[in-house]
Amino acid sequence: MAALSKADLDRVLATVDTDLDASIERLFAFLHIPSISTDRAYAAECRRAGQWLADDLASLGLTAKLNDTPGHPIVTGTSAGAAARRVMFYGHYDVQPVDPLELWDSPPFEPRIVENADGVKRIVARGSSDDKGQVMTFVEACRAYLRTVGRLPVEVAIVVEGEEESGSAHIGPFLEAHKEALKADLALVCDTGMWDANTPAIILSLRGLMHDEFVVRAADRDLHSGYYGGAAANPLHVISKIIGGVHGPDGRITIPGFYDGVVEPPEHVKRSWSELDLTAENFLGPIGLSEPIGEKDRLLIEMVSTRPTFEVNGMWGGYTGEGAKTVIPSIATAKITCRLVADQDPAHVRDCVRAYIRSKLPADCTVEFLSGEGNPAVAVAHDNPLLAKAAAALGEEWGTPAVTYGEGGSIPVVGQFKKVLGQDTLLVGFALDDDRIHSPNEKYDLTSFHKGIRSWVRILAALAE
Known part of the structure; x- marks a missing residue:
């Protein structure tokens, strides 16, 4: 398959920009569905959300399916054609409960755009950041490719589950049962965040x-x-x-x-971490603390991510x-x-x-x-060539080099990608620390959504090279 030209890439990015309003409308339709996985009273809504996404993927020409499990269904979508590289994208369509409801400024499943005093526009709704908004950045990037040049630069397999917020009980058996169909060169996850509002990030490891x-x-x-x-x-x-x-x-x-x-990270990586300005004042200060209590000879970022x-x-x-x-x-x-x-x-x-x-x-x-x-913990090698490609693509879109670091939390499914499918994972997300995920008034900056779509367009092109 012929490589994507620079002119083609520019055309796809232009499509993202001109189609933004329609992309927001589609996201709003997704956000309207109260897919709360932990509450059995919402089982039908979870299925409705899964079906909505499966139908949307099918409308792109992907082979889409709503796969039943003993719990909530798992959505899959695969592209046709043969490309030099194949990626698997993972996300989740289920959301957290909305309690306490009285603390929401507007109904949690009636999405709206709010412009703050700082001029920043934000999409407010449950699931806007975690994880429907992030899932749709990837879907909209695929849509822009297929509408503009008629193909994707890489083969794509999409897996979106409906139980991430309630324990992911059935994703492991699903991966085992479909491991041949889902095998890829790389897994991509959009369920993490930026370093800050202007600096993209790739998470290299999870504890x-x-x-x-x-x-x-x-x-x-x-x-x-x-x-x-x-x-x-x-x-x-x-x-x-x-x-x-x-x-x-x-x-x-x-x-x-x-x-x-x-194990110790490479010295050049530790030097790059020391330049990130993660201090006790800006990390612990907002929660009313002042002194880190971890190992005395470690950077603060090491304490919360790689130790x-x-x-x-x-x-x-x-x-x-x-x-x-x-x-x-x-x-x-x-x-x-x-x-x-x-x-x-x-x-x-x-x-x-x-x-x-x-x-x-x-x-x-x-x-x-x-x-x-x-x-166990999971990690991507610092010298992985696909990591360098994705980081460079993010840098082009955001105008600042992507930060690569480890995150202190755990996402068990990423370990299963490695164990069951043999795939490394790049965690690329566009959420911000103030997105209030799991809390009332969850939001997702409009810039995160728009540039998130553009970022995936660039990453997919870079991975095809």
């Missing part, structure tokens, strides 16, 4: 996760703290002491074997009601999560954490573990 819950037991019943205090073991004290010893004075995690599999963590999510036991009850509890419980990086194995980390907790138990105390589930 994995191991979560566990443990119960410490001591006496065979709650005890009178006056009669037994000072002599009997208190499970809350035991857990507090164990947790208190997890981090050393330098911020490092003291659990033996915890850092197995952690592993150990966090206590909850700890309880004894009496927690109103007033006093002078007891020494017989049982205490803690929930923990560990964010994982690089080649850390969740099962190995779980075993190391459990061995550490057991080693710190005093006499007469026992421990029971209740969870221990997890998923």
Whole structure:
């Protein structure tokens, strides 16, 4: 297939611009559908949203299908023809619940464009940023290609699920069942954000996760703290002491074997991170904090993206009601999560954490573990040539070099792309930190939507080279 010319690329970009109003209308039709996946009362609406998207993909000439699962359906769309490279695009059409409804300035499923005092126009609706608006940036880029030059520069397989906001229970089995049909040179995900309003970003890595819950037991019943205090073991004290010893004075995690599999990023990458100006003041200041508590010899961006963590999510036991009850509890419980990086194995980390907790138990105390589930981190090699192509395309569109860095959160499906399909993933998104995803008055800047479409046009052209 002949390569796309510069003139053809310019024509496609012009189509994006002239068709913007119609693109917004299509997005609004998508946003009108209350596809809340976690609430079974909205099951029919989730199906309606999936069908709307499948119909839209079919209108482009793609082979589109609404694939049933034991939960909400998965939409697929594939292009015809043969190209030198094939990509798979992933997103989700389901959205978060809208509660508390009274905090919305307008009905959450009645999208509108709001112009703020700063002159920035924003699309306000549930799902505008997470993830319907982002999904449609890619769909509209494909539409512009097919309407203008009659073909896509690369083969495309689109997968959009309806359960991302409720656990993605059925995407894994779906990938297994369709792995031959979905195999591609690269997976593309549009469910992340920009570095800032003017700087595009590609996420190179996502931290994995191991979560566990443990119960410490001591006496065979709650005890009178006056009669037994000072002599009997208190499970809350035991857990507090164990947790208190997890981090050393330098911020490092003291659990033996915890850092197995952690690797250092290349020095040139760390130098580029140091130039991003992510400071305690601009990162922690807005949430009322001032000092990072991570490893002392690390950049702040490393602490929140490429270094592993150990966090206590909850700890309880004894009496927690109103007033006093002078007891020494017989049982205490803690929930923990560990964010994982690089080649850390969740099962190995779980075993190391459990061995550490057991080693710190005093006499007469026992421990029971209740969870221990997890998923590994995922990463794209810094020297991946397709990464360089996509970054250059983003730089051309936004007029500033794309930032490449790791994100601290976890998107388990990306790990499944690697494990099941053998595909690396580029996470390219156009959301902003102030988009209020999962919150009332969710929004997506009109510029994010417009230039997001143009960005995918450029990326697809670059990947075809």
